[in-house]
Amino acid sequence: MSISLPSTGVGPALVQPGLLGIEPSFGFGDRLGFATPGHLLALQEAGGAIRGIFAQQSIREMTRTNRTATEVMAAASDALSAAGFSDPWGADADHLKTQDDVRQTMAAGFVFFTLDPSGDVDQQADNYAPAELATRFEACKPFTPWLDAYRGKTVRFASGEIVFDEPTLARAAVKYGKAIQTTIALGRFVQEEAARLSKPCELELSVDETEQPTTPAEHYLIADQLRAAGVRLVSLAPRFEGDFEKGVDYKGDIKSLERSLRFHAEIAAEMGPYKLSLHSGSDKISMYRLLSRATEGRFHVKTAGTSYLEALRVVARCDDELFRRIIDFSRGCYDRDKATYHVSATLADAPPQAEVADPVELERQYLERWEDVPAGAGFTAPGRQILHCTFGSVMTDPELGAAVKDVLLGNHSSYSEVLRDHFVRHLDPLREG
Numbered sequence: 001m002s003i004s005l006p007s008t009g010v011g012p013a014l015v016q017p018g019l020l021g022i023e024p025s026f027g028f029g030d031r032l033g034f035a036t037p038g039h040l041l042a043l044q045e046a047g048g049a050i051r052g053i054f055a056q057q058s059i060r061e062m063t064r065t066n067r068t069a070t071e072v073m074a075a076a077s078d079a080l081s082a083a084g085f086s087d088p089w090g091a092d093a094d095h096l097k098t099q100d101d102v103r104q105t106m107a108a109g110f111v112f113f114t115l116d117p118s119g120d121v122d123q124q125a126d127n128y129a130p131a132e133l134a135t136r137f138e139a140c141k142p143f144t145p146w147l148d149a150y151r152g153k154t155v156r157f158a159s160g161e162i163v164f165d166e167p168t169l170a171r172a173a174v175k176y177g178k179a180i181q182t183t184i185a186l187g188r189f190v191q192e193e194a195a196r197l198s199k200p201c202e203l204e205l206s207v208d209e210t211e212q213p214t215t216p217a218e219h220y221l222i223a224d225q226l227r228a229a230g231v232r233l234v235s236l237a238p239r240f241e242g243d244f245e246k247g248v249d250y251k252g253d254i255k256s257l258e259r260s261l262r263f264h265a266e267i268a269a270e271m272g273p274y275k276l277s278l279h280s281g282s283d284k285i286s287m288y289r290l291l292s293r294a295t296e297g298r299f300h301v302k303t304a305g306t307s308y309l310e311a312l313r314v315v316a317r318c319d320d321e322l323f324r325r326i327i328d329f330s331r332g333c334y335d336r337d338k339a340t341y342h343v344s345a346t347l348a349d350a351p352p353q354a355e356v357a358d359p360v361e362l363e364r365q366y367l368e369r370w371e372d373v374p375a376g377a378g379f380t381a382p383g384r385q386i387l388h389c390t391f392g393s394v395m396t397d398p399e400l401g402a403a404v405k406d407v408l409l410g411n412h413s414s415y416s417e418v419l420r421d422h423f424v425r426h427l428d429p430l431r432e433g
């Protein structure tokens with residue numbers, strides 16, 4: 001399958017982001033504010049088959065880098081305007097948890113709002129023994145007035161049947177009951193604020209940053225409840241099965257993932273249609289074709305940290321001494337900073353910089369990409385994970401943060417070139433499906 005989208009052709013620069021609906025889209029998070037020209041080169045090389053979300057930061061990322069939503073928006077729209085870009089593009093206020101998050105990002109011009117109720121997801125629901133599950137099921141009944149509507153119900157999809165027997169319903173209610181309530185409240189708030197202020201908005205729901213996979217039954221129930229409450233999703237990021245670590249390929253049973261992607265895609269088509277969204281989406285090379293095919297092009301992929309890592313590649317090549325200071329500093333804060341990320345690297349997995357004299361080898365140890373490794377050679381990238389988690393500490397360090405920005409300003413075209421190269425390899429398999 002090959003995807004193509006109409007182009008609006010050459011015209012005046014469209015500096016405002018807009019709604020992308022269920023067109024295939026790719027989120028290029030840019031934590032430093034210098035990456036949009038490179039992101040645009042990659043997207044254009046992919047032939048305009050996929051829409052770009054060029055402004056995309058979570059509240060957590062903006063807090064860690066001391067940036068405002070307005071600055072994030074301006075970095076993207078100024079770069080697109082300077083390039084004369086006139087196709088539709090998106091702006092994703094990622095991982096929103098509160099009404100205040102929504103107000104801030106809507107005021108800055110964001111139009112795609114990612115609701116994140118993961119704080120209200122019971123992350124251990126799949127592990128409870130029957131007695132414990134029963135107790136918790138009882139406790140969540142105040143949030144789940146809808147239970148009787150599903151009890152004993154069977155829903156048929158091409159991939160299989162969803163049977164709402166008592167254990168399935170209990171686990172779904174315990175895992176997501178409170179989160180559904182939170183999502184409905186925040187989703188309605190976004191829609192009402194947008195209507196009140198005459199602003200465009202579209203909604204994604206993400207539960208990707210939780211421990212246990214979202215089953216088809218749970219996906220169906222969440223989507224059905226949001227729809228009944230008038231919360232209109234354009235995209236949903238389930239917690240897919242397997243491991244989605246930062247900066248490395250998918251870890252898990254790829255055949256089983258493919259079956260489950262198809263099932264989730266059928267539910268998304270029936271209950272929306274809305275897109276299936278993949279977060280922590282950089283470097284998941286073994287998944288892109290599967291996602292594109294299973295969803296028949298109704299997908300969204302989010303990346304963010306990978307553009308920071310490519311910025312460090314420019315540092316590694318232009319200023320070896322600075323790169324070494326960043327490695328020392330990052331190793332010093334990794335064990336603290338990794339707490340909110342899904343990574344498996346330990347400091348022992350990558351050598352201290354002082355033990356690696358050769359700059360090329362040092363770049364390989366800390367920034368190796370799947371593109372550089374033969375297929376099947378076991379790409380684990382511990383150095384990349386160490387640098388990935390510590391971006392906030394580096395960029396808010398007065399000396400290091402300013403030095404990284406200076407290198408990027410002085411080597412802007414090198415940065416754009418490494419980004420173009422890296423992202424074309426993500427976009428091609430998505431586009432070709």
Ligand SMILES: [Zn+2]
Pocket residue numbers: 095206208209279280
């Ligand atoms: Zn996410």
